[in-house]
Amino acid sequence: MTNNPTAQLPSVLITRPRAAAERFAAELLNECPRLNIVISPVLAIAPTGELPELSQYEGVIFTSPNAVERFSASTIADGCHCFCVGDTTAEAARQIGFSAISAGGDSTDLIDLIESGPTKGRMVHIRGGHSRGRIAQRLSDMGRPCDTAVVYDQIEKTLNEKAKQLFSANIPVIVPIFSPRTAELFLKQIQPSIQTYIVAMSQSIAQVFAKTPDINCSIAKSPDQKAMQQSVVRLLRDANLLEPLAKHH
Numbered sequence: 001m002t003n004n005p006t007a008q009l010p011s012v013l014i015t016r017p018r019a020a021a022e023r024f025a026a027e028l029l030n031e032c033p034r035l036n037i038v039i040s041p042v043l044a045i046a047p048t049g050e051l052p053e054l055s056q057y058e059g060v061i062f063t064s065p066n067a068v069e070r071f072s073a074s075t076i077a078d079g080c081h082c083f084c085v086g087d088t089t090a091e092a093a094r095q096i097g098f099s100a101i102s103a104g105g106d107s108t109d110l111i112d113l114i115e116s117g118p119t120k121g122r123m124v125h126i127r128g129g130h131s132r133g134r135i136a137q138r139l140s141d142m143g144r145p146c147d148t149a150v151v152y153d154q155i156e157k158t159l160n161e162k163a164k165q166l167f168s169a170n171i172p173v174i175v176p177i178f179s180p181r182t183a184e185l186f187l188k189q190i191q192p193s194i195q196t197y198i199v200a201m202s203q204s205i206a207q208v209f210a211k212t213p214d215i216n217c218s219i220a221k222s223p224d225q226k227a228m229q230q231s232v233v234r235l236l237r238d239a240n241l242l243e244p245l246a247k248h249h
Contacts, residue, residue, distance in 0.1 A: 010172040010236060011036040013163055015182055017045045017066070017154075024176070027229050032236065040163035042185040043154045048129065052149040054080045058121030059114070061135060061146070062100075063107070065092040067126045070151045073097040081119045085110045086224045106202060106223050107133030114139065122147065129153040130181050132204070154181065159189050172197060174235060176228050183208035199231045 012028060012035060014021040021039045028035060045066050054060055054077035062068050063085040073096050082098040084090035090102035101117075103110040110133075114123070123146045125136040130153075139146040166173045167190055175192075176199040177183045183198075183205050192198065192209075198217040200206040201224075209217045218235060220227040 009034075009036055010174060011038060011166050012174045012176070012232065013037075013166055014039050014176065015042045015159070015163075015186055016178055017041050017043050019045075020065070020178075024225065024229070027225075028232060031229070031233050035236075038162050038166060040160045041157050042159060042182055042189070044157050045128075046153045046155055047151065048153045049150050051075060051151060052124050052126065052147070053077075054124075056122070057124045057147075059083060059119040059123035060098070061110070061114070061123055061125040062089050062093055063110070063125070063127055063131070063133070063135065065089050066128060066152050068092040068096065068098075070126075071096060081117070083110060083114050083117075083119075083123075088225050104222070104224070107135055111135065111138055111142075114144065115142065120144070124149050126151055132180060156185055159186075164190070167191075167193065167196070171195065174199060174232055176232055177201065177205050178228070180204050180208055187212065197235055199228060199235060201228055 014025055014037060016024060018041050021041060025037045025039060028037060047070060051070060054075065057080055059081040061083050065088060068089060076097050082093050082100040084093055084100050084102050085107065087102045087104060090100040093100035103113040125146055126149045129150050136146040136148040172195050174197045177186065178201050192212055192215050194214045196215060198209055198215060200217055200219045203219060206217050206219050209215050218231060220231040
């Protein structure tokens with residue numbers, strides 16, 4: 001899925017966990033077949049802990065497909081409502097049998113969705129070891145009791161040499177970033193330059209780069225994978241980075 005780097009051609013570095021990175025790369029290559037893509041995750045997903053018994057709960061909350069992937073059709077409890085932060089997570093939940101509702105946004109949108117819904121009983125937020133948004137606490141404080149179940153961990157990884165070489169090759173490098181923690185881990189390893197173009201999925205991610213000098217940072221129109229893909233393609237076009245791709249033979 002990764003082509004050989006070519007001088008002056010723009011490249012895209014994808015730092016998501018491997019499976020999600022491969023899916024995102026395939027979508028980008030469908031739009032820009034000549035695009036050089038390097039995959040180098042800064043996080044690896046590792047299952048941890050026991051799954052909660054969903055029959056104890058009236059509602060289950062997912063904020064990542066990584067949490068959904070720990071479940072199967074046999075673990076789904078009848079009558080347990082399923083709330084998801086975004087469309088990608090909701091689709092993953094539906095594929096194994098949940099009747100999932102997407103908030104189509106961020107943690108605040110998710111809480112608003114739950115607050116306006118019929119679910120009054122105890123819920124459980126199923127998540128990774130590193131999580132933001134304090135969803136369970138915020139819901140509980142609102143009178144919607146919610147437990148937390150950690151079912152996977154996000155283990156820090158070092159960028160590979162191919163990824164590091166992109167930043168010494170004097171070529172434009174686009175880096176789509178999907179979480180604040182990924183942004184922080186990226187900045188621990190790379191000092192972005194004027195040739196680095198960050199595409200942030202949310203304002204909270206963009207804020208991580210706010211103190212980085214000479215950085216180009218744009219925010220996707222909505223916090224989902226499709227908007228991130230469109231933002232990368234739009235950036236290629238608006239920054240005239242598609243031209244060398246078109247001229248290259």
